[in-house]
Amino acid sequence: MNEDTIIESIHARKIFSSYGDPTIEVDVVTVGGFGRASAPSEIGTGKYKAIAFPNGDVDMAIREVEEVIAPELVGLDANEQQIIDKILRELDGTNNFSKIGISVAIATSIAVAKAAANSHGVPLFQHLGGTMACILPIPLGGIASESRYTKYLSIDIHEILIIPKNPSSFSEALEVILSIRKKIPDILRKYNLGFVNGHSDMAARITNLKIKDVLKIINEICVKANEEFDLDIGIGIDFDAANLWDSKLNKYIYQHEGFELTSEEQISFISSLIEDFNLFYIEDPLYEDDFEGFSKILKEFPNILVCGNNIYTANTERISKGVKFKSTNSLIINPNQIGTLTDTWNMISFAKNHNLKPIISNHLSETLDESISHISVAAGCPIIKIGTIGGEHMVKLCELLRIEEVLGERAKIFSLYEVN
Template sequence: MKIRKIRARQIKDCRGKPTIQIFVNGASGSAPSGTSKSKFEVLDYGFSLAKTVSYINSKLAKNLIGMEIETFEDLKKLNSVYLDLLGGNPRIALEFAILNALAKDQEKELWELLNPSATEMPRILANVAGGGAHAPKSNFDIQELLLSPRQDSFREDFQTARKLYRAIGKYSTKAKTIEHAWIFNKSAHEVLDIISKLLPPEVELGCDFAASNIWAHGSYHWHELGELDKRQHFKYISQLAYEFELFYLEDPFNQTDFEGFAKLLKENPFSLVCGDDLIATNLKRLKQAVEERAINAVIVKPNQIGSLLAAKEVLDFARSHEIVPVLSHRSGETMDATIADIAFAWQVPFVKFGIDGKERLAKLYRLIEIEERLNKV
């Protein structure tokens, strides 16, 4: 496929904040952004969004028009135009648009273009209750409580998660986080107790603690418990993991504490101890985590590293070292569902796309659509 036309513009994400959308040969891609961010992420934008859009339309487009793209690996050709200077979001939006244009040009589904032999659907990590940076006025410090059904199809998993989401809402304040998770003005222990009692045996429970957000001046600051040192915080996380049989523990410690992650994994070898802020989809940091045996699962967010090729490299390295990859959305999402096709094509075991809100449902519905088409073949 030859790139014939490129156009960029500003749009609003689900929080009403501006982000970038890029069109390539009429196909689009848009970039999300996070609220809770790792300090190891690439910058969203190297310049202001307005300047970025202007630069793409006036200068970058001229350098890209005529470029031939035939495979996913051809995205490396973008390195020749110094896209990294623009930041992670413009490159991700451009790569999404290019891949969607290429799939359209070849008259294929995007996942089929990337991996025609893909067959396995991912499991859902559904964000049903939240606090922390996603609900700053709440006293609930855990950023996300996550449900993961284990049933016979992705559609059944989705339907079960949706049903439980609605049931859990009855116990909440009725307000929602920016990711449409229910807000509670209760302690972490109280909320976990409420939700765990609602779950049938085929649904597992996990937490994204995003603990860097409650870490300051060498200690953790909980609304319910006050200031905890590292040892006290570790004990509390371990207590929650044991009492509520948490199968998934994301970012339970500060984003530099490889030692804390390693200790928790050693105590909970059958749970997924997952690094997000700790790794930031960065291969160098993932390699350090492997050396220190700090995690057995890792979040992959393409715009954290600003390149789909780099994100895929992280995912492949994780797999080769028996670390479970989890492909994730961001809190500031758009209607772009490209990441759903990528999740299926890359055969990730888990997706963390939320469970409510049109921008998140777009991705989940796309996975249901993929499953339905597979079942018809």
């Protein structure tokens, strides 16, 4: 046992997310170090999502940390991450942290890891992944999206994204995405002078153009950027189809587009978008229980990334079902949906072992915590899906720039030519 990593105290406080909603931040003090971590105020969409805070009560969650969790963890070795996380699970006693709240669990777990790393004087990614952790993820950034405040006046799909497939460095990849993103507002305004094109919650530009019209514009921009930067830039769509699905009508409702689609028609529509615009990434193209429908898309387009988020919501049973049906070849890894750092690590390993590409992602209602940047490098996630504007998003991207600088000549970045 290393004396410097013995936990001396644990303290929790209420802070506020980028939505202005209350959430939790946890401080862990060891003999020789300090760690702080916070969790988003919301977990996600979809009927299978976990519970952030029991009854939505952040104050009760803070008391749980102070009165129940802290007494059990103080005096333990912060190096023993798996033991710490096992205790958190035992204290909760449920399979989804519905008693203490999944946000409490992940904030406490990561704060312990940060304190251990700080006690050793090493970055979190090195503490978790060792000295061989040196490959950075490629950023997947949103550039056009719907607005939850003007839902039926903006594009029906959740978000349109871009990703450089073959960058030479993380800094290059980020600069390319930001360069393209800055061109979007003026171009979108040319097609609709009366629409503001402000920022959405996803830190993308809101548009009220039709889906195919927006994709045509973005595709033309990417073709020019490919020549300018000598890169291959892919286009993706996060459909978030659960929010399009009407279970009573058994149809996908596209209010802004003005049409309704059956499940088979939805698959045909998606296929046409993939073919017409050479899409490289699609996320949640169907509602969360249509495992067979997902598998039809993947079977037809095996060389693109078909990603599951709401279909899985970090639930191992649902992921196993997806593996059985061959529903996707990638999945979203959102630590605050999973519960602890150990659980996150195990889920990433499970995904890799079943040929699923782990795509680590932040959340909409974010804080300034930068932990997922370190986790992505430590665990070898090939892609990080993140907003490209707003302090709560940029802090994570800038942390990856710092990690790249720390690694120096050892720094590498994934290639999506290698991923497939």
